[in-house]
Amino acid sequence: MRKALPISLQNAALxxxxxxxxxxxxxATGAFALIDSLxxxxxxxxxxxxxxxxxxxxxxxxxxxxxxxxxxxxVRHEQGAAHAADGYARATGKVGVCFGTSGPGAxxxxxxxxxxxxxxxxxxxxxxxxxxxxxxxxxxxxxxIYGITLPIVKHSYVVRDPADMARxxxxxxxIASTGRPGPVLIDxxxxxxxxxxxxxxxEPGTVKLPGYKPTVxxxxxxxxxxxxxxxxxxxxxxxxxxxxxxSGAHAEVTELAERYNIPVTTTLMGLGVFDEHHPLxxxxxxxxxxxxxxxxxxxxxxxxxxxxxxxDRVTGKLDEFASRAKVIHIDIDPAEVGKNRIPDVxxxxxVRHVLLDLLQRDSEDGQPSTSGQTQDWLxxxxxxxxxxxxxxxxxxDCISPQEVIVEIGRQAPHAxxxxxxxxxxxxxxxxxxxxxxxxxxxxxxxxxxxxxxAAMGAKMALPQEEVIxxxxxxxxxxxFQELGTLAQYDINVKTVIINNGWQGMVRQWQQAFYEExxxxxxxxxxxxxxxxxxxxxxxxxxxxxxxxxxxAAIAEMLxxxxxxxxxxxxxxxxxxxxxxxxxxxxxxxxxxPKPVEQEFVSTEPxxxxxxxxxxxxGNKFCPECGAKx
Numbered sequence: 001m002r003k004a005l006p007i008s009l010q011n012a013a014l015x016x017x018x019x020x021x022x023x024x025x026x027x028a029t030g031a032f033a034l035i036d037s038l039x040x041x042x043x044x045x046x047x048x049x050x051x052x053x054x055x056x057x058x059x060x061x062x063x064x065x066x067x068x069x070x071x072x073x074x075v076r077h078e079q080g081a082a083h084a085a086d087g088y089a090r091a092t093g094k095v096g097v098c099f100g101t102s103g104p105g106a107x108x109x110x111x112x113x114x115x116x117x118x119x120x121x122x123x124x125x126x127x128x129x130x131x132x133x134x135x136x137x138x139x140x141x142x143x144x145i146y147g148i149t150l151p152i153v154k155h156s157y158v159v160r161d162p163a164d165m166a167r168x169x170x171x172x173x174x175i176a177s178t179g180r181p182g183p184v185l186i187d188x189x190x191x192x193x194x195x196x197x198x199x200x201x202x203e204p205g206t207v208k209l210p211g212y213k214p215t216v217x218x219x220x221x222x223x224x225x226x227x228x229x230x231x232x233x234x235x236x237x238x239x240x241x242x243x244x245x246x247s248g249a250h251a252e253v254t255e256l257a258e259r260y261n262i263p264v265t266t267t268l269m270g271l272g273v274f275d276e277h278h279p280l281x282x283x284x285x286x287x288x289x290x291x292x293x294x295x296x297x298x299x300x301x302x303x304x305x306x307x308x309x310x311x312d313r314v315t316g317k318l319d320e321f322a323s324r325a326k327v328i329h330i331d332i333d334p335a336e337v338g339k340n341r342i343p344d345v346x347x348x349x350x351v352r353h354v355l356l357d358l359l360q361r362d363s364e365d366g367q368p369s370t371s372g373q374t375q376d377w378l379x380x381x382x383x384x385x386x387x388x389x390x391x392x393x394x395x396x397d398c399i400s401p402q403e404v405i406v407e408i409g410r411q412a413p414h415a416x417x418x419x420x421x422x423x424x425x426x427x428x429x430x431x432x433x434x435x436x437x438x439x440x441x442x443x444x445x446x447x448x449x450x451x452x453x454a455a456m457g458a459k460m461a462l463p464q465e466e467v468i469x470x471x472x473x474x475x476x477x478x479x480f481q482e483l484g485t486l487a488q489y490d491i492n493v494k495t496v497i498i499n500n501g502w503q504g505m506v507r508q509w510q511q512a513f514y515e516e517x518x519x520x521x522x523x524x525x526x527x528x529x530x531x532x533x534x535x536x537x538x539x540x541x542x543x544x545x546x547x548x549x550x551x552a553a554i555a556e557m558l559x560x561x562x563x564x565x566x567x568x569x570x571x572x573x574x575x576x577x578x579x580x581x582x583x584x585x586x587x588x589x590x591x592x593p594k595p596v597e598q599e600f601v602s603t604e605p606x607x608x609x610x611x612x613x614x615x616x617x618g619n620k621f622c623p624e625c626g627a628k629x
Contacts, residue, residue, distance in 0.1 A: 029197075041173045046061070056194045085112075105141075157187065159186065216353050219349075238256065327342075407554050418455040448478045469495040473497055486563040
């Protein structure tokens with residue numbers, strides 16, 4: 001073994017721009033090993049909040065920040081740190097990192113960890129812990145964060161020996177970012193951070209974990225079967241989820257859709273994976289999806305599920321979801337394939353790799369194109385699109401929420417958008433169009449208070465990009481303390497509050513399903529003046545009350561060089577439609593607009609493309625099979 005560096009040279013080693021030679025051990029603390037390992041894995045930003053148990057790590061972090069290797073963003077609440085790391089990861093595809101101390105600091109991270117786990121977001125969560133000798137003694141600020149988070153992490157560690165730190169960090173990054181991504185917890189006892197060891201760095205990409213080998217390549221036989229079904233289908237539909245974003249399969253999804261003229265619908269997590277200006281785009285499907293996407297999934301004869309998991313907000317009544325269709329399911333997580341719907345062709349593998357193999361095999365086969373056989377299907381979808389468009393209402397005495405969102409999207413078409421959860425989230429999903437990774441929203445867990453800190457993380461990752469948080473008045477009050485973080489670091493995030501004075505989606509459900517008993521959903525009493533609140537943090541605040549003010553206010557917001565909060569006061573009782581009620585099929589939507597009247601009404605019989613029955617010209621549904629004509 002080479003002679004270890006003396007303690008006096010350890011910090012000098014950290015300040016050097018060239019990486020330390022991997023084979024050379026140095027005498028260093030566990031805290032140094034952690035910070036240096038994060039540096040080696042390309043970490044530039046850490047979101048966190050200090051406390052007693054994690055102070056040895058923050059002391060080493062101080063030196064690293066002084067050397068310019070990374071920047072720590074001091075949040076005002078640990079939940080904000082987790083959501084910021086999550087937003088950082090979604091915007092970039094890289095692993096986000098957050099810190100929290102032991103006890104309440106660690107438990108404050110739990111909601112953010114669960115949010116990342118539900119949406120498959122790569123994240124490293126590092127918590128301080130009481131000293132090893134005190135673990136299990138109910139010491140001050142001790143919680144078993146390892147045990148608490150077991151159901152909501154992809155993997156977790158408690159570091160018992162500082163010499164293991166480099167290996168654990170390298171494994172954590174590997175696990176978080178490969179296969180189906182997810183959060184990994186590293187719990188570090190205080191004395192492990194202080195204790196010295198022979199630190200041997202572990203470089204990224206060198207980790208080999210026996211028993212952990214995610215399937216990347218799809219089974220060739222199943223790919224051939226899938227290709228056969230695609231070529232035979234007359235009413236195919238691509239149903240694309242967040243897995244396609246995680247794998248970077250945007251180009252492959254588009255190529256498959258265009259090659260076979262297949263319409264594309266996405267989940268909330270999949271928004272941005274396919275150009276929504278494309279004629280094959282149907283937008284989002286599900287509970288608040290477009291009518292034409294929901295009709296299409298009900299009537300298709302082949303459903304190609306790409307990186308999606310058939311969750312309840314998408315499927316509605318599960319046994320009526322694509323009930324006439326054969327199903328191809330492509331996903332990297334074998335646990336998801338067949339969990340809710342048994343596919344005819346299951347393909348386990350990385351979405352991008354599977355689609356690349358499928359497209360290559362299709363090209364090599366030299367089969368004649370079958371793209372023309374979907375023309376009748378596309379014409380039928382076009383009729384639904386024309387008859388049941390998304391509507392932007394206009395009222396004489398107030399602004400509709402949809403008008404606000406449409407105006408934001410018109411003036412900032414290339415922004416990164418984060419949202420909180422509720423009606424504003426669904427309206428944003430319906431009316432905004434964005435590119436890959438530019439939609440950042442808590443989809444699986446539905447976390448109120450997510451939008452502002454997530455926007456903070458995205459903006460720190462991509463400082464040259466426009467980042468806009470669309471929030472609700474109730475959601476915004478969950479984590480508005482992060483305005484202090486925006487002010488401290490001058491993080492140029494624009495926040496628009498769709499303010500209707502309610503927990504909007506709760507009110508809508510109480511109106512629809514609870515006989516208008518509005519129990520604890522009105523937020524007007526006690527609501528702050530959001531303009532004064534922003535001003536209290538040293539941030540520009542604005543209010544919009546009329547349609548005449550809207551365009552200029554959004555332009556002013558976007559032109560301002562720092563963070564802005566806009567209080568958009570909208571119609572109080574506007575509901576989000578279309579809507580699929582719980583337990584109903586996707587075709588049973590409420591709140592659809594009346595079909596657009598046609599100048600010419602055909603007198604020719606209508607042939608049902610589902611069962612072939614000839615129907616009278618005025619029929620809307622086929623009496624034989626029930627399909628919508």
